[in-house]
Amino acid sequence: MPDNILWMKNITKLYPGVRALDNVNLEVQRGEIHALVGENGAGKSTLMNVLSGTIPYGEYEGTILFNEEECQFKRIHDSEKLGIVIIHQELALIPELSIGENMFLGNERKGNLGIDWHETYNQAEKHLKEVGLQEKATTLIKDIGTGKQQLVEIAKALSKNVKLLILDEPTSSLNEEESKMLLDMLLQFKKQGMTSILISHKLSEVAYVADRITVLRDGATIETIENESHNIDESRIIRGMVGRELTSRFPSREHKVSPEIGMEVKNWSVCHPVYTEKCVVNNVSFHVHKGEIVGFSGLQGAGRTELAKSLFGKNYGSSISGQEFLNGQEVHLKTEREAIEHGLAYVTEDRKTNGLVLIDTIAKNTTMARLQKVCDKRGVIDVGMENHVAEKCRTALNIKTPTVQQLVGNLSGGNQQKVLLSKWMFADPDVLILDEPTRGIDVGAKYEIYCIMNDMAAQGKSVVMISSELPELLGMCDRIYVMNEGSLVAEMESAEATQEKIMAAILRSGKRSVPDEQKDA
Amino acid sequence: MKASTKASTLIKKYTMAIALVVVFIFFSVLTNGRLMYAQNISNLLLQNAYVLVMACGMLLCILTGGNVDLSVGATLCLVGAVAAQLMGQSSMGALPTILIAMLIAAVIGIWQGFWIGYIHVPPFIATLAGMFLFRGLGRVVLASKTVNIQNTVFLNTFISYIDVPGLDSKSFHPSALITGIAVSVLLTVLMLTNRAKRAKKNYEVESTATTFIKIGVIDALIIAYCWKLANYKGIPVMLLWILLVVLIFAFITIKTAFGRYFYAVGGNEKAAKLSGIDPRRVYFWAYFLMSVLAGFSGLLVAARIGSVDGNMGNSYEMDAIAACFIGGASAYGGSGTVSGIMIGAILLGVMNQGMSIYGLPDEWQYVVKGAVLLAAVIFDVVSNHKVGKQ
Numbered sequence: 080m081p082d083n084i085l086w087m088k089n090i091t092k093l094y095p096g097v098r099a100l101d102n103v104n105l106e107v108q109r110g111e112i113h114a115l116v117g118e119n120g121a122g123k124s125t126l127m128n129v130l131s132g133t134i135p136y137g138e139y140e141g142t143i144l145f146n147e148e149e150c151q152f153k154r155i156h157d158s159e160k161l162g163i164v165i166i167h168q169e170l171a172l173i174p175e176l177s178i179g180e181n182m183f184l185g186n187e188r189k190g191n192l193g194i195d196w197h198e199t200y201n202q203a204e205k206h207l208k209e210v211g212l213q214e215k216a217t218t219l220i221k222d223i224g225t226g227k228q229q230l231v232e233i234a235k236a237l238s239k240n241v242k243l244l245i246l247d248e249p250t251s252s253l254n255e256e257e258s259k260m261l262l263d264m265l266l267q268f269k270k271q272g273m274t275s276i277l278i279s280h281k282l283s284e285v286a287y288v289a290d291r292i293t294v295l296r297d298g299a300t301i302e303t304i305e306n307e308s309h310n311i312d313e314s315r316i317i318r319g320m321v322g323r324e325l326t327s328r329f330p331s332r333e334h335k336v337s338p339e340i341g342m343e344v345k346n347w348s349v350c351h352p353v354y355t356e357k358c359v360v361n362n363v364s365f366h367v368h369k370g371e372i373v374g375f376s377g378l379q380g381a382g383r384t385e386l387a388k389s390l391f392g393k394n395y396g397s398s399i400s401g402q403e404f405l406n407g408q409e410v411h412l413k414t415e416r417e418a419i420e421h422g423l424a425y426v427t428e429d430r431k432t433n434g435l436v437l438i439d440t441i442a443k444n445t446t447m448a449r450l451q452k453v454c455d456k457r458g459v460i461d462v463g464m465e466n467h468v469a470e471k472c473r474t475a476l477n478i479k480t481p482t483v484q485q486l487v488g489n490l491s492g493g494n495q496q497k498v499l500l501s502k503w504m505f506a507d508p509d510v511l512i513l514d515e516p517t518r519g520i521d522v523g524a525k526y527e528i529y530c531i532m533n534d535m536a537a538q539g540k541s542v543v544m545i546s547s548e549l550p551e552l553l554g555m556c557d558r559i560y561v562m563n564e565g566s567l568v569a570e571m572e573s574a575e576a577t578q579e580k581i582m583a584a585i586l587r588s589g590k591r592s593v594p595d596e597q598k599d600a
Numbered sequence: 601m602k603a604s605t606k607a608s609t610l611i612k613k614y615t616m617a618i619a620l621v622v623v624f625i626f627f628s629v630l631t632n633g634r635l636m637y638a639q640n641i642s643n644l645l646l647q648n649a650y651v652l653v654m655a656c657g658m659l660l661c662i663l664t665g666g667n668v669d670l671s672v673g674a675t676l677c678l679v680g681a682v683a684a685q686l687m688g689q690s691s692m693g694a695l696p697t698i699l700i701a702m703l704i705a706a707v708i709g710i711w712q713g714f715w716i717g718y719i720h721v722p723p724f725i726a727t728l729a730g731m732f733l734f735r736g737l738g739r740v741v742l743a744s745k746t747v748n749i750q751n752t753v754f755l756n757t758f759i760s761y762i763d764v765p766g767l768d769s770k771s772f773h774p775s776a777l778i779t780g781i782a783v784s785v786l787l788t789v790l791m792l793t794n795r796a797k798r799a800k801k802n803y804e805v806e807s808t809a810t811t812f813i814k815i816g817v818i819d820a821l822i823i824a825y826c827w828k829l830a831n832y833k834g835i836p837v838m839l840l841w842i843l844l845v846v847l848i849f850a851f852i853t854i855k856t857a858f859g860r861y862f863y864a865v866g867g868n869e870k871a872a873k874l875s876g877i878d879p880r881r882v883y884f885w886a887y888f889l890m891s892v893l894a895g896f897s898g899l900l901v902a903a904r905i906g907s908v909d910g911n912m913g914n915s916y917e918m919d920a921i922a923a924c925f926i927g928g929a930s931a932y933g934g935s936g937t938v939s940g941i942m943i944g945a946i947l948l949g950v951m952n953q954g955m956s957i958y959g960l961p962d963e964w965q966y967v968v969k970g971a972v973l974l975a976a977v978i979f980d981v982v983s984n985h986k987v988g989k990q
Contacts, residue, residue: 394874416876427874434874436867438934447864448875450857458857463803502875 083144084109084243084274085130090141092125092134099125100139101298107243107276112269114289114306115278118320118521122298123278127245131165132158145243162242166232168251168519172220179203179216182235206234210264224380226257233264244268244275250284251519254379254547255582262288280521281548282313294319321523329554330526332533336557337369340407341541342423342510347401349382349389355397359385361565363401367510367541372532374556374573375545376581382565383545384428387512391425392418405510419448424508426499428515428545430492434499437488441478442469444487444498448506472501477527493524500531511535512543517551529555549578563588615979616928616943623947627954634957635950638831645839646759646904648949650676650897650913652842654920655927655941656849657890663862664886665869665933667723668921671712671730672894676913678738679705679898684747684908687754694753698899705895708734709888717884727887731917739910746909749902758841758903761833773834780826784819791815838900845893850938862886866933922969923948926976944976 085107092100100122107113115123128134130143132152143150145161152158172181179200188198203216212230214223220231229249236244246265250258258281265275265288279285285292287309294301294316301319304311317328349360360382367373375383388395390403392415403410405421412418418425427433435444446453446465453465469483476497480490487498496516503511513532517525532555536542546552552559552573559576561569561584569584611618628635635641645652654672661669683701686692692700712730715721749755764775791811799805829835853859864872865882873879897916902908927944929936951972955965 391874392876414876414878415874416878419876425874427871432868433870434868435871436864436934438867438930439863443860443863447860447872447877450860454857459855460857460860462855463798463801466803467801 081106082109083107084146086144086147087126087130088142088144090126090129090139090143092122092129092139099298100129103141103295103298103300105293105300106303107274108291110269110272110274111290112265112275112277112288114285114292115276115295116280116282116285116292116316116320117295118523121295121320121521123295124247125298126295127165127247127276127278130158130245131155131163159239162240163245164236164239164241164243165245166229166236166247166249168248170225170228170232172228172231174221175219177217177219178207178214178223178231178234181220181231182206182216182238186239202238203234206237207231209237210234211260225252226254226260226379229253229257229261233261242274244273245278246275247278248280248519249277250279250281252379255549256378258284280519282316283550285316286311286313292316296320317522320521328522328526329551330530330533332537334557335537336371337539339369340366341369341371341405342367342543343404343407344390345402345404347386347390347403348399349385349396350398352395352397359396359565360389363562363565363567365560365567365570367543369509369539369541370536371558372536372542372544372556374552374559375543375562376547376549376552376559376585377562378585379547381562381585383562384514385565386562387425387514387543387545390418391415391423391512394425419506419508422507422509424448424503424506424511426503426511426513426516428518430495430499435487435495435502438486440484441473441480441487441490441498442466442483445469445472445483445501445505448502452505452507468505469501472505476501476504476531491524493520493527496520496524496528497531500528504531504535508540510541510543512545514545515547516544517546517548525551549581552581553578561585616926616940616947616976620943620947620950623954624950627950627958631954631957635954636828638828640953640957641825641828642832642836644946644949644953645842646836647953648945649838649842649900649904650916651919651923651945651948652942653845653893653897653900654890654916655923655945656845656938657886657893658917658920658924659849659853659929659936659938659941660862660886661723661890662921662924662929662931663866663933663936664723664883665866666931667886667933668727668917669712669723669730669887669890669894670727670917671708671734672890672897672920673913673916673918674731674734674738675705675708675891675894676898676901676916677908677910678708678734678741679895680902680908680912681738681741681747681910683754683899683902684749685741687749687751688747694751694757697751697754698757701899702892702895705892705898706888708895709891712891713884713887716887717880717882723883723887735910738912742908742910744910746907748907755903755906756837758838758900760837762835762837768834771831773830773832776826776830776835777823779835780823780829783826784822787822788815788819838904841896841900845896846938846942853938858885863934866930867935919945919948922973925980926973928976928980930980931977947972 083106085105087103087105090100090103103122103126105126117123125134129139132154135153136151145163150161173184182203183199188195188202190198200216207214207216210230210233212227212234214227220228249261253261262284265277268275277285277289286306289306292304292306294304304316304319343366345364347360347363348358351357351359363386377383385395389399392412393399394415403412405423410421412421431437436447442465446469450460453468454460466483473483478494478497478501480494487495490498517528532542532544544552544556553576556573559571559573559581560567561581563585568588571580658669661667679701682704683697686697686700712726715726716723762775768775795805795811853862861872861877861882864875864877865879869879898913901912923945924936924941925931926947927936927941929941948969951968952965955968
């Protein structure tokens with residue numbers, strides 16, 4: 080009889096018209112790292128919401144046993160009291176408060192009169208040490224990078240005397256190095272006897288740390304796979320997730336790179352918009368051929384997003400210098416509109432905050448970047464035509480929803496990403512810059528996005544892909560540039576590139592890597 | 601199952617219209633039908649002309665992100681004051697007066713729009729400052745007196761009634777009824793041809809039954825309204841001004857790219873900017889158009905009252921804001937329609953008039969209005985944002 084710390088039995092959760100969870104069973108043994116995998120919409124988050132009490136007792140069917148006692152959580156506070164702590168994908172820290180204040184928010188150390196700040200900061204620093212974060216507890220959250228913020232979240236969980244730590248996509252906004260650190264820390268905690276549940280799309284991470292893996296599909300438990308030896312084949316997990324074996328994770332394509340150059344940039348330098356003395360992009364020169372997919376690799380904060388945004392009509396930065404050529408013509412793009420009109424598209428990295436209007440329909444989002452195309456000369460929109468073209472995009476990109484009148488906010492992550500892509504495809508650019516186009520979406524949707532990228536290259540467009548996932552760069556690109564600390568440090572044909580070579584180029588380029596402090600202010 | 605979901609979506613879509621009907625019937629009963637008297641029906645829109653007009657501009661401001669313009673009551677007073685003084689002291693003609701007054705409204709709009717759009721002064725603060733500034737300037741222009749308006753051309757431009765000699769008599773104005781019938785016929789033809797056009801291009805169309813029910817209801821309302829007008833003094837000119845403004849703004853928000861940008865910026869400013877929309881221009885135009893409409897309302901109100909004093913337009917901004925929120929504009933920006941806020945404004949008007957006719961004391965009228973506003977916003981938050989959040 081295994082020693083289960085948690086046993087969720089026959090959990091069923093119904094939403095109007097949807098069976099989000101269908102008799103799900105999850106057994107987590109004491110002291111293990113248990114991975115929960117599944118495509119977007121498979122029910123992972125819903126299951127965790129049931130466990131934490133976000134979905135209160137009574138709104139679902141089934142029983143939860145924690146330490147062999149039945150639990151009926153009515154709110155998050157109830158589960159936290161027993162030591163069940165969830166760290167959500169979107170961090171729940173308040174930027175204007177300090178690390179210490181955040182850590183004890185809602186759980187303040189009380190003194191005789193109000194809050195005992197000495198005690199607060201003392202304890203905070205103790206927990207910061209446990210997660211290996213070298214920051215003062217009085218530092219404001221907004222002054223540290225995403226990677227460190229994630230560590231603060233974990234330290235916060237520790238301060239709550241956590242017994243079962245649940246991490247929802249903890250590495251989705253971290254670079255490879257930071258991710259590795261975080262995973263090693265989980266292994267460290269395991270040695271000290273803590274139990275964790277890891278929800279992740281990144282199967283290499285799952286294989287690396289998880290002892291057992293539970294696969295969810297369409298709201299049902301498919302299987303639990305043993306992974307004692309930590310060397311499970313990723314395709315084995317994928318088979319469970321999608322119900323078939325994905326023979327190839329990247330679609331094949333004919334490499335038809337034209338000798339013509341679609342975009343060229345010479346000696347491009349950009350300074351930080353607020354700290355103008357700080358150079359974010361330093362003397363970068365690159366080119367992209369027509370029909371070529373070029374990758375940009377680098378750690379977070381390497382300046383890739385900043386480079387792309389500054390090229391896109393000076394959306395980011397100050398004191399921008401250098402030359403930008405589109406189709407052989409030098410251009411001086413002063414606004415985003417000019418950039419779009421010159422055939423440049425920048426598909427933003429964060430679709431929710433920078434990419435889409437979530438409260439608008441698919442149709443309105445699709446035409447947003449080039450509304451003139453469905454307008455007459457006086458600027459009057461032909462709504463019928465708009466719906467018509469949006470419908471065409473929806474079909475072409477296989478966006479899974481019955482109508483383009485659906486609000487984008489109601490779609491899954493993968494489908495939202497497709498709406499974002501259709502918006503920029505509708506703008507009909509010659510050069511596309513895609514910033515992290517597959518972040519946070521499932522394997523199946525990723526594959527479809529790759530296919531769309533290949534189509535665009537096949538149409539003779541120049542495609543630039545910024546990504547933190549090395550396998551996808553290696554699998555998709557013709558050529559890869561490597562950036563570090565604002566400079567280009569290497570360029571390689573992807574045929575001869577390997578993950579090791581790219582990492583080596585970053586590390587060789589010298590100085591300590593700066594986490595993403597210099598991200599968009 | 602299907603029929604019930606259909607009914608519930610229908611109810612959801614037309615909640616405010618249904619609420620309006622319910623409130624109207626409620627007050628009709630409460631006032632023993634006095635609310636339905638031709639005179640009261642005719643006055644309903646005229647009394648609320650400023651709300652209807654200014655709510656159009658306020659909608660644009662609210663669309664940009666739940667921002668409001670607090671200065672419109674003061675702007676209304678300043679522009680009205682200038683007009684009154686030009687016609688009184690300087691004995692200027694009606695047309696130049698109207699032009700100069702609107703020019704001043706435009707200058708106020710540029711002032712507000714510039715600070716808010718291009719210098720990024722928070723709208724709340726910029727318009728709060730404007731509220732004091734323009735109220736003060738208005739009183740300076742009036743020299744703290746009440747100024748009467750005697751210019752009959754000016755008054756007739758805004759508050760006369762259409763009177764066709766030979767056709768209309770003192771007790772009955774067939775011209776109103778004829779116009780009403782003509783408008784309904786025109787509307788029916790337009791809606792049907794539009795539907796046919798869409799069907800021809802294979803775009804989605806609603807079912808035949810829905811279309812005809814819709815047309816029937818709208819036509820019936822128009823003719824009933826015009827029947828009431830015919831029984832009072834005929835078609836008021838002010839009604840035409842209101843319709844002009846409302847139709848222009850409905851057209852802008854529904855049919856033009858320019859109007860779409862307000863929704864995009866309010867829905868997600870960063871995404872809009874990265875899609876080549878300049879949020880600064882959008883803010884500028886929202887506050888510019890708002891001030892122009894406030895100025896125009898100044899003329900309407902001045903004409904209707906027949907004089908201007910330093911307290912004119914006090915707290916009118918709140919009526920416009922309330923109309924928008926009752927009419928379903930989102931307090932977070934990015935959603936709201938002109939037709940919705942018109943219903944909101946008329947709902948407020950019906951309540952005001954109903955309560956006045958019934959004789960409810962002023963203090964209780966405030967209480968009721970506050971409760972209705974809160975209820976409307978609670979309804980909006982609970983029904984819409986719950987879905988959007990997930």
